[in-house]
Amino acid sequence: MDNVKIVIVSVLFILGYLSSQTTPFLLRQDENASLKRATQLERIHLYDEAEAIYKSLLEKNPSNTRAFLQLKSFYRRNKNFSALETLIKNRLALFPNDLQSHIELGEVLLLEGDEDRALEYWENLILQYKYSQTAYRIMLQMYMKYHLDTPLKNLVTAGRKQFNDPSMFSFELANAYQAKQQYKEATHEYITYALSHPRRSKTASQKILRMSDVEESRTLIKDVFFNRLNENESLIGRLYSDFLFKTGEYLEAFEQHDQLGFEMNSDFERWLKFAENLRKEQQYSLSLKAYSKILETTSLRKSNLINSSLPRFSGEALYGLALTYEQLILPELSFKSLAEYYPNNIFFENHFYSVESIETYRLAETFTLYDSILTSLPSTIFSPKAHFRIGEIKYRLTQDFDGALEAFRLASSMLKEENIIRKANGRIGDVLIAKGDLASALVFFDQLTLTEKSNENTIFYLTKKCQIQFLMGELDSALVLLNDLVFRLDLTNNSYNDILELRGFIEKRYSRADAEAKEAFLLYLEGEKSLKQANPYQATVYFSEVTNKYPQSPISVNAAFRNGKIAVQMGNYDEAVTEFESIKESPFGDKATVMIGEIYDRYTHDSNQAIQWYLSVLELFPESMLVEPVRYRIRELSQDREVN
Numbered sequence: 001m002d003n004v005k006i007v008i009v010s011v012l013f014i015l016g017y018l019s020s021q022t023t024p025f026l027l028r029q030d031e032n033a034s035l036k037r038a039t040q041l042e043r044i045h046l047y048d049e050a051e052a053i054y055k056s057l058l059e060k061n062p063s064n065t066r067a068f069l070q071l072k073s074f075y076r077r078n079k080n081f082s083a084l085e086t087l088i089k090n091r092l093a094l095f096p097n098d099l100q101s102h103i104e105l106g107e108v109l110l111l112e113g114d115e116d117r118a119l120e121y122w123e124n125l126i127l128q129y130k131y132s133q134t135a136y137r138i139m140l141q142m143y144m145k146y147h148l149d150t151p152l153k154n155l156v157t158a159g160r161k162q163f164n165d166p167s168m169f170s171f172e173l174a175n176a177y178q179a180k181q182q183y184k185e186a187t188h189e190y191i192t193y194a195l196s197h198p199r200r201s202k203t204a205s206q207k208i209l210r211m212s213d214v215e216e217s218r219t220l221i222k223d224v225f226f227n228r229l230n231e232n233e234s235l236i237g238r239l240y241s242d243f244l245f246k247t248g249e250y251l252e253a254f255e256q257h258d259q260l261g262f263e264m265n266s267d268f269e270r271w272l273k274f275a276e277n278l279r280k281e282q283q284y285s286l287s288l289k290a291y292s293k294i295l296e297t298t299s300l301r302k303s304n305l306i307n308s309s310l311p312r313f314s315g316e317a318l319y320g321l322a323l324t325y326e327q328l329i330l331p332e333l334s335f336k337s338l339a340e341y342y343p344n345n346i347f348f349e350n351h352f353y354s355v356e357s358i359e360t361y362r363l364a365e366t367f368t369l370y371d372s373i374l375t376s377l378p379s380t381i382f383s384p385k386a387h388f389r390i391g392e393i394k395y396r397l398t399q400d401f402d403g404a405l406e407a408f409r410l411a412s413s414m415l416k417e418e419n420i421i422r423k424a425n426g427r428i429g430d431v432l433i434a435k436g437d438l439a440s441a442l443v444f445f446d447q448l449t450l451t452e453k454s455n456e457n458t459i460f461y462l463t464k465k466c467q468i469q470f471l472m473g474e475l476d477s478a479l480v481l482l483n484d485l486v487f488r489l490d491l492t493n494n495s496y497n498d499i500l501e502l503r504g505f506i507e508k509r510y511s512r513a514d515a516e517a518k519e520a521f522l523l524y525l526e527g528e529k530s531l532k533q534a535n536p537y538q539a540t541v542y543f544s545e546v547t548n549k550y551p552q553s554p555i556s557v558n559a560a561f562r563n564g565k566i567a568v569q570m571g572n573y574d575e576a577v578t579e580f581e582s583i584k585e586s587p588f589g590d591k592a593t594v595m596i597g598e599i600y601d602r603y604t605h606d607s608n609q610a611i612q613w614y615l616s617v618l619e620l621f622p623e624s625m626l627v628e629p630v631r632y633r634i635r636e637l638s639q640d641r642e643v644n
Helices: 002-043 047-060 065-077 081-094 099-111 115-128 133-145 149-162 170-179 183-196 198-211 215-231 233-246 250-260 265-280 284-300 307-329 360-376 383-397 401-413 418-434 438-451 455-472 475-488 496-511 515-532 536-549 556-570 573-581 589-603 607-620 627-643
Strands: none
Touching: 002 047, 002 065, 047 065, 065 081, 081 099, 099 115, 099 133, 115 133, 115 149, 133 149, 133 170, 170 183, 170 198, 183 198, 183 215, 183 233, 198 215, 198 233, 215 233, 233 250, 233 265, 250 265, 250 284, 265 284, 265 307, 284 307, 307 360, 307 383, 360 383, 383 401, 383 418, 401 418, 418 438, 418 455, 418 515, 438 455, 455 475, 455 496, 455 515, 475 496, 496 515, 515 536, 515 556, 536 556, 556 573, 556 589, 573 589, 589 607, 589 627, 607 627
C-alpha cells in the first residue's frame, strides 16, 4: 500500500514539473504568433489592429522587449511621434538606466519639431552620463545623423576634455567631414588621429591621399599640413611627403624627405622606397639624387645604424641608382604598334632595342655602378640582380654577346633567388642563339631539364628547347615537344596559348604543306634565326627570297609582313607600304592595312592618309580584333585636327 502511494505521488510530481515547463514554452509560442500576426496586419495596412496586438502584449508584460521594439518601430514608421514619446517614457519608468531609450526620447522631441528642447534634453543627459564614453559615442552618431554641427563640435570638445583624449572621435569625424567634402576639417581630424595612433598613420595617409584626388581639395590639405607640421615633424612630415608625391609635387616631396633626414634604419627604408617610386614615375633626376643621398649618408652616418644593415642599404641604393641610369639610356617607345607579329608570343618576340645613338657617358656610368656593386658588395643579395641587369644591357642594347653571356652565367651561379636563376638560364640560351651556337643552347637546356627538380622550371626550359628546335628546323621534334607541353601545362599557364599558337603555325604552314612549301618554310626559319641574332638586314634577304621564290606558299605572307616591319624599323617607309600593300587580301590583311595607316600616322605624320587607311580597316575587316583600337585612334586623330 505504501509503495502505491509513493508511485502516485511521484507521478503527480512529474506531471506538475512538466506543466510548469510547458507553460512558458506555450506562452512564447503564443507571443511569437501574435507578433507575426501584427506584422502581417501592418503589411495589409490594418494599422489599428496591429497596434492593438502590440499594446496587448505590453499590457500583459510591460517589460516585453520584443513587443516594445516592434511597437517603437511601428510608431516611427507611421510618424506617430506623440505615441512614440509616451511609449519610450513608459519604458524608462521601468528601466530608468536604459541609455539608448533616453537618447531616443531626445530624438523624438527633435522629430516633433522642438529642436531646442531636444538639444537641452541631450545636453542634460550628457552631464548625467559624463563618465560614459558609450553615451558620448551614441550622441555623436545622433548629432551626425541630423547634421547638428555646432552641438557635434561641442560634444567632441567636451568628450576630449573629459577623457583627456585629444583624438577622441577623430576618425569618425574625419570620415563625416570627408563625406560632406569639408576637406580642411577632415584633414585636421585625420592628422589628429595619426598623432594619437601612429601605428595606424598609414590608414590616415590613405584617406588623405584619396581626398587629394579631388583637385580643389589639394590647397586646403596642403595648408593644414603646413600649419601643423611643427606638432610632430617626423610623423606629419611623412604624411605630408606622401601627399606631395601623390599630387605630383616631386621636388617638394624630396625636400620634405630631406628635412626628415636620416636617424634610424626606418629612415633609410623610407628613402629607398621614395627613390624607387620616383624612378617608377620617371622622375629620373630626383631618383638619382635620392639614391646618391642614401649612399652618401651610409658612409657618413653610421652611429645610429645597425652595422649589419649597412651593406643592404648600400647595395640596394647602388642597384636602384644603376637601374635608374639604365632606364635613362634605354629608348622609350613613342607608341606601341597595334599590328604586331603574333603579339606577346614568346617564340616570336623581339629582344633587341633599336637605338641609333646612345649617350655613351650614361652607359659608362651604368656599367661603373654595377661594377661597384659586384666588387664592393659581393655578398649582398643584389649581386645576382646586378649581374642580370648587366647581361640585359649587353644582350639587348649593345649586342655584346660574350659580355652578356658572362654576366648571365654569373647571375645563374649565385644560388640565392630561384626566379633570377631561371631568368638568367633562359637568357644564356637566348645569347647562345644570338651567337649562332644553337647546338650548344640545345645541349644546355637538355642538361638543365635532366637535373631540375622544379616542375615550373622544367616546363620553362623545355619551352626554350622547343624554340631552339623550331629555329633549327627540327620541326617534327618540336611538334612532339609542343604536344607534350600542351598535355603537361595548366590552362592558366602564361605560355599555354603561345605553345598552342606555335603548334598551329607549324602544322598549317609546314606539316600539311607540300614539298615546295616546306622548302619555303625552312628558308623562312633562316630569317627568323637572323632576327634572333640581331641581324635584321640578313633576315630581309631570307624573307625576300621566300616571297620571290615561293609566292604561293602559306609562309610567304608571313615573310612579307616580317619584311614590312623590318623596313619600318629601318626607316624605309615607301618600301614598307609596298610590302604591306602586297598582302592586303591575305589572312594578314587587317594587320597590313593597319600598318600602312600607322606609317602615315606615326612616321610621316600624314593624318589624312592615316585616317583613310584606318577607315578601310573598319570597312574591309569588320570582324577584326583591331577594329576597336583603330576606331579609337581615328577619334584621337580627328580631335587633334579639330584642335589645330
